[in-house]
Amino acid sequence: MPDPNYFQVVNVAQTLLLLLIPLEILMASGARIRAEYDIRDTLANVVLSVGSIFFWGTFSWILMRAVNVAYSHRLTDVPFTGWSFLLAFVLEDCRYYWWHRISHRVRWFWASHVVHHSSQHFNLSTNLRQSWTSQFSGLILLNVPFAYVGFHPNMIALAFALNLLYQFWIHTEAVDHMPRWFEWLLNTPSHHRVHHASNPRYLDSNYAGVFMIWDRLFGTFVPEQAGEPARYGLVTNLGSFNPIRIALHEYVGIARDLAKRNLTLPQRIGYFFGPPGWSHDGSRSTTTTLLAAEQERLLQSHRALDATNTPAQRDPPHTEEGGRTRRQPSLVG
Amino acid sequence: MELIEPIAVNVVLGIVLLALLIWKQRPDDARLTDTDEATDIFSKHYPDTMGTVTLAADRRSALIDLKSQDAVGLLQRHGHRWNARVLVRGEIASIQQEPDGGIKVNFVDFAWPRARIRIDDADLRATWLARLDSLSANHRAQHPSDWRHA
Numbered sequence: 046m047p048d049p050n051y052f053q054v055v056n057v058a059q060t061l062l063l064l065l066i067p068l069e070i071l072m073a074s075g076a077r078i079r080a081e082y083d084i085r086d087t088l089a090n091v092v093l094s095v096g097s098i099f100f101w102g103t104f105s106w107i108l109m110r111a112v113n114v115a116y117s118h119r120l121t122d123v124p125f126t127g128w129s130f131l132l133a134f135v136l137e138d139c140r141y142y143w144w145h146r147i148s149h150r151v152r153w154f155w156a157s158h159v160v161h162h163s164s165q166h167f168n169l170s171t172n173l174r175q176s177w178t179s180q181f182s183g184l185i186l187l188n189v190p191f192a193y194v195g196f197h198p199n200m201i202a203l204a205f206a207l208n209l210l211y212q213f214w215i216h217t218e219a220v221d222h223m224p225r226w227f228e229w230l231l232n233t234p235s236h237h238r239v240h241h242a243s244n245p246r247y248l249d250s251n252y253a254g255v256f257m258i259w260d261r262l263f264g265t266f267v268p269e270q271a272g273e274p275a276r277y278g279l280v281t282n283l284g285s286f287n288p289i290r291i292a293l294h295e296y297v298g299i300a301r302d303l304a305k306r307n308l309t310l311p312q313r314i315g316y317f318f319g320p321p322g323w324s325h326d327g328s329r330s331t332t333t334t335l336l337a338a339e340q341e342r343l344l345q346s347h348r349a350l351d352a353t354n355t356p357a358q359r360d361p362p363h364t365e366e367g368g369r370t371r372r373q374p375s376l377v378g
Numbered sequence: 379m380e381l382i383e384p385i386a387v388n389v390v391l392g393i394v395l396l397a398l399l400i401w402k403q404r405p406d407d408a409r410l411t412d413t414d415e416a417t418d419i420f421s422k423h424y425p426d427t428m429g430t431v432t433l434a435a436d437r438r439s440a441l442i443d444l445k446s447q448d449a450v451g452l453l454q455r456h457g458h459r460w461n462a463r464v465l466v467r468g469e470i471a472s473i474q475q476e477p478d479g480g481i482k483v484n485f486v487d488f489a490w491p492r493a494r495i496r497i498d499d500a501d502l503r504a505t506w507l508a509r510l511d512s513l514s515a516n517h518r519a520q521h522p523s524d525w526r527h528a
Contacts, residue, residue: 060387063387063391066391066395067391067394067395067398070395070398070399070402071398071402074402074403081458082399082403083403083406083457083458083459084396084399084400084403085457086457086458087395087396087399088392088395088396091388091389091391091392091395092392094388095385095388095389095392098381098384098385098388099381099385102380102381102384103381165456165457165458165459166458166459170395173388276422278459281463282456282459282461283456283489283490284454284456284461284463284485284487284489284490284491284492284493285489285490285491286457290488290489290491291489293488294487294488294489297488297489298488298489328466338425338426342425342426
């Protein structure tokens with residue numbers, strides 16, 4: 046089992062990383078880096094962080110109980126070595142990818158995770174904007190199988206903490222791009238800007254925590270396009286900085302939808318477990334319909350371009366760097 | 379007890395950030411320069427939806443006539459960003475006319491509770507009041523002239 050001192054190191058690192066937030070504000074005010082802060086947005090982030098720590102800490106026994114029960118019935122004992130920890134870290138990152146992907150694609154889980162995406166700003170303080178309900182949604186139980194296999198609960202916790210620690214620095218506009226190999230292998234500010242964007246072509250992409258290989262492997266990788274800056278926030282943004290409204294708004298939305306009269310049981314289930322934006326009468330937009338509309342607009346603009354320009358006059362189509370990509374931002378190629 | 383330390387760190391951080399932002403942040407004085415700018419911003423959120431724009435007197439919000447009786451566009455400053463929304467029937471909880479020419483719109487949406495749009499022109503304001511009222515959950519079917527005297 047990992048030495049408890051490792052957790053002490055992680056805690057100190059977390060506190061030190063928080064100091065980067067005032068540093069980012071100071072450097073941005075001197076126009077030395079790109080970062081935009083809004084006082085009410087940032088304060089909401091801090092209050093949401095305090096609430097998140099409180100609820101996480103108060104109810105962490107739910108997860109710990111589940112992990113301990115699974116560990117007591119473990120299949121084998123995985124020793125704590127460098128290699129086994131590396132394996133745990135990679136597996137934990139894969140778990141994070143699927144947790145994240147499900148959190149975006151199922152409304153009940155999105156109701157918890159939406160909090161983190163609700164800011165229209167993208168800076169280091171966005172890290173603080175965390176859910177108050179992650180312990181209750183049930184998805185946290187994805188951690189349990191590792192304990193059943195035989196990884197010690199502390200090893201799982203350490204891998205989880207390091208994964209989150211890595212993700213701190215990617216919430217920034219101050220870093221443009223990292224070296225090509227780095228961008229290919231690891232999550233970066235560029236990839237995460239895309240993840241936090243509400244532009245249709247960027248929606249539901251780049252779920253990775255640390256390694257981008259999961260997005261490349263499972264077809265959800267979308268690179269940042271120079272011609273399309275990220276528009277941060279939600280498809281339908283919030284009109285309030287009140288942390289309680291931010292933390293609970295999607296649950297209120299679900300409750301209101303479920304309270305509608307004359308819905309069938311499958312329709313009620315759809316409002317609960319369907320993708321965000323799903324509605325029984327098709328009156329709202331999901332990622333799929335938004336992407337289809339975007340593709341149609343691109344198609345029409347290409348047709349218009351074809352009708353007016355010679356091929357040489359046209360802009361070259363955007364091409365993507367190596368690796369499997371989910372969607373081609375341009376319809377050409 | 380374990381929670382006190384991280385919560386205290388966050389509270390101290392919040393105070394530091396508050397002080398820094400008060401010291402360093404420029405005031406948000408963004409205003410819509412004209413109806414074209416409002417149309418541009420709105421179309422980024424709703425590319426397929428166009429209409430005729432009415433700017434609010436303070437140019438911090440705008441209403442957009444979408445040529446559909448069942449929907450109205452709204453653009454509003456929120457912090458340092460512009461929020462856009464297409465309001466459809468049932469999304470407005472209530473409307474109040476204020477003495478200074480403001481229209482206070484209370485939304486059904488828990489995440490966007492209200493908006494305030496000041497329109498100085500009395501006729502235009504009455505038209506918009508009637509239009510917004512027609513989308514409200516408690517539609518009273520008033521004629522614009524009724525709002526003029528409300």
